[in-house]
Structure formats: C-alpha cells, structure tokens
Amino acid sequence: MLANGQTVIQLMERWAPKRLAVPDDRIGLQVGTLNKKLEKVLVALDVTDEVVEEAIEAQAGLIIAHHAVIFRPLKALRTDLPGGKLLEKLIKHDIAVYIAHTNLDIAEGGVNDMLADALALEDRQLLSETSRDPYRKLVVYVPHSHADAVSEALFQAGAGHIGAYSECSFQSEGTGTFTPSAVSQPFIGETGRREHVPEKRIETIVPAQLERQVIQAMRKAHPYEEPAFDLFPLELAGHAYGLGRIGKRSEPCTLRELIDEVKRVCEVPFVRFVGDEQQQVSKIAVLGGSGGRYLAQAQFAGADVMITGDVDYHAAHDAWAAGMSVIDPGHNIEKIMKKGVAERVGSMLQEQGYTTAILPSTVNTEVFKLG
Structure with missing residues (x-):
C-alpha cells in the first residue's frame, strides 16, 4: 500500500513539528502538492539540479530537504535563470519539495x-x-465502571508525564448529578429524572501540543454522551527544546x-x-x-x-x-540527516503497513573544495 504525501509529512511532523522551528524559518511545502500517492521519496540536504535529476531517475514524487529551495521571496519566476529553471524542472516532473530545517535541528533525534x-x-x-512545551491540567469526571478505561486512554494518548515519571494522575470520589433531556440517550439514568451517580474525578497533566488528541481519546473511552471535563493552564515549565x-x-x-x-x-x-x-x-x-x-x-x-x-x-x-x-x-556535515531521516520516516511508514520507499540522496552537495 502506497502512502500519499500528506501521510508521509504527517509522520515527519510528528517527529519534527513545525512549532519547533525558529521564527521566520523557511519550512514546509515549498513546491508542488502532497495530494498524491508516492512510490518513492528522496531525502536530500540541498535541492540542486543534480538532486532533482536523481529524483527524476528514481521516480520520486517528493523530496524532503533540509535547506530551503525558496529562501528569499520571489520577485519573478524566470526560467532562463538557474533558480527558475530548477523550479520549472520540479513542476514539470511533478516533484514536490518539503523543507524541514530548524525544526529538524531542534527535534529530539534530529x-x-x-x-x-x-x-x-x-x-x-x-x-x-x-522553547518549552506549556502544560495543561485535565480534570474529567467518570463513573466508577469506566475510570480505569478512561485513565488508560489518557495515558496512551500522551497525558500523565512529569519528568522521569509516566501515568501520573490523582483520583478522588464524588457524586455527579444530571437530568437527561427528551432527546438524550443516557448511558445511566432515565429521561426527565435527576440522577445521582458515584463518580471519580481524574486529574492529570497534558502537554499543550497533545491537548486535542488527549481530549479525543478521553471522549472515545468515556461512556457519557457529554463528558464533564475542565482544562486549566499551568505555570509549570514543560519539556525544553533547543x-x-x-x-x-x-x-x-x-x-x-x-x-x-x-x-x-x-x-x-x-x-x-x-x-x-x-x-x-x-x-x-x-x-x-x-x-x-x-x-x-x-x-x-x-x-x-x-x-x-x-x-x-x-x-x-x-x-x-x-x-x-x-x-x-563545514555546513555540509548536516548531510547526516539524509540517512537519519530516510531510516526514521521509512520505519514509521513500514510500521503502518505502507510500501513507499524513503531513499537518502547520494549526491554530494558540498560546494567548497581545497585549491
């Protein structure tokens, strides 16, 4: 099964999210479209004419590069000049270019x-x-029968990490009240009748960047149609990047x-x-x-x-x-990323059952020579 471009880049950004990049860095999709199936992806340090020829020969529909192919704002796209000619070749051969620069420098394992x-x-x-990831505190109220399932879902989604500890939470007992309306389909109780249900209050910590997926996991595991939960900002300093x-x-x-x-x-x-x-x-x-x-x-x-x-x-x-x-x-030592990115993204694709091949470029883009 071939992966489409969006899938490849979603995996790439799970590892090296754009939010890690320094301000005004030229990252992301710079040429072409990700809305296509990919047999092969080429990983390069720089996008040069030789690298594009390599991608054409390999039939790679996407180049993941470290250095931007469009670094300064374009005032014109002239195909009689080297920069414009390179972009023309990429477009004619339907080769997309995605840039991961300082976000890949900063990422863990980058x-x-x-x-x-x-x-x-x-x-x-x-x-x-x-930068540091800000934290949120998530508080959710769950009937006793599903407290363990909801806790597990929260932890699996990335909640509950404090320093070297995982699966951190606090639980307390209480009573929840609600009256189901005529259009509701209550897990517990009857329409029009106020219910008093023994519940557990589960508190845990959530990195801000995982907030959406943690809440989605909580909703999926929670038995109620409308789970009651709170999300609070915290002053606690989160995980550091640099x-x-x-x-x-x-x-x-x-x-x-x-x-x-x-x-x-x-x-x-x-x-x-x-x-x-x-x-x-x-x-x-x-x-x-x-x-x-x-x-x-x-x-x-x-x-x-x-x-x-x-x-x-x-x-x-x-x-x-x-x-x-x-x-x-020299700057060119960053070429270590070619093999590193190819192996990591290729492994993530294989784990999900995709057959798209991720290839490190073999082109040497070092420009300096000794005279």
Whole structure:
C-alpha cells in the first residue's frame, strides 16, 4: 500500500513539528502538492539540479530537504535563470519539495542528536534552549465502571508525564448529578429524572501540543454522551527544546584525535580548527550548520571544544582568546540527516503497513573544495 504525501509529512511532523522551528524559518511545502500517492521519496540536504535529476531517475514524487529551495521571496519566476529553471524542472516532473530545517535541528533525534550520536556524546544537554512545551491540567469526571478505561486512554494518548515519571494522575470520589433531556440517550439514568451517580474525578497533566488528541481519546473511552471535563493552564515549565547539544566523551582525547574522528564520521576531507592539537578535550558542544554565534554559550556551558560550521574570522579569534577550541568541518556535515531521516520516516511508514520507499540522496552537495 502506497502512502500519499500528506501521510508521509504527517509522520515527519510528528517527529519534527513545525512549532519547533525558529521564527521566520523557511519550512514546509515549498513546491508542488502532497495530494498524491508516492512510490518513492528522496531525502536530500540541498535541492540542486543534480538532486532533482536523481529524483527524476528514481521516480520520486517528493523530496524532503533540509535547506530551503525558496529562501528569499520571489520577485519573478524566470526560467532562463538557474533558480527558475530548477523550479520549472520540479513542476514539470511533478516533484514536490518539503523543507524541514530548524525544526529538524531542534527535534529530539534530529540533526544535532544525530551528530552527537555519531560522536558518542554522553550525558548530553541542550546548548541553546529555544522553547518549552506549556502544560495543561485535565480534570474529567467518570463513573466508577469506566475510570480505569478512561485513565488508560489518557495515558496512551500522551497525558500523565512529569519528568522521569509516566501515568501520573490523582483520583478522588464524588457524586455527579444530571437530568437527561427528551432527546438524550443516557448511558445511566432515565429521561426527565435527576440522577445521582458515584463518580471519580481524574486529574492529570497534558502537554499543550497533545491537548486535542488527549481530549479525543478521553471522549472515545468515556461512556457519557457529554463528558464533564475542565482544562486549566499551568505555570509549570514543560519539556525544553533547543539548538545544539553538549555532552561528554566516555574517555578524554586530544583535539587532534577528535579532529580525525570528526573527519571520519562526518565524511569530510578537511576541517578548520582553532586550538592546540595536543589539548585534552572531554566536554564537547556540537551544532549542525552555522553555529559561530553560539560559541560563547558553549564556553559558558563548560565546553572544551565546539564543533560547528561557518565560523567567521572574528568569532574564531574570540574563541582563541578565551582558550576554547573550535572544529569547523563545514555546513555540509548536516548531510547526516539524509540517512537519519530516510531510516526514521521509512520505519514509521513500514510500521503502518505502507510500501513507499524513503531513499537518502547520494549526491554530494558540498560546494567548497581545497585549491
């Protein structure tokens, strides 16, 4: 069974929801339509002419890319210029393009976690927090006979998580009253007669982004036509999300050894670096893409070295003066997302019985070369 484009992207956004992206980031569907069945999906870092040719040859109807194909507002769509010609080719071959950028960087298991995994960083934390999920308190009143079923439905839908604990709730006893009207179909009671029913008040905590699905699950499990429930905002800080990761190696190594490992795992022929090659490093910050502006945060967090791309001359000088090492393997190390996204989205599709293939692009879009 082939998945349509909407299904593929729903799964993608379940993992890397748009709400995680930094303001004004160019994400989402940029070219074409998702309203079609897909035999194959191509995952790419950049959308170049070579990547589009690869998608055509593979008969992929969708490209999931990390970097936007439309970054600046279009003032014209000229097919005699490279940008317009690329968009023309995508449209002529009915290839849609969907962008997951900073939302994929920030998501748990996203680009920065992929890089941290590749470098075996342990006890990792966020480098720069960007948002927190607000919490709600859900209170629902349930007859005793269905209290366990409703509680289970709430937990399965994502309610009840507090820190390292799950299935958290509080229950108390009470009496519910109601009078069914002539058009009602009451689970308990008779039309026109006030009922007094022993009920349980179930209280639990709900992440705001799961509010709709938790309420839907509650309604489905609840026996009443019109369940009585309340939803309250909470001041409690929710789950944190952010850019970059910082963690430790199980064993310290020299900066030179780390440089060689970065070149190997990130598949880059060279890096730029700042620092003493014989320095012992243990605490490491990593941020895919352009992370020079976060060097001070990495130093404040205690990093011995930061691995990121596009570090400018003055930022490198500041790091040097502060005694912090820097490894710059280039922006292109984010290509780790090609295999990571293909494996994760492909696995989610398989679990739901879809046969749509998710393929990592084999095109190298690194633009810089050594002269």
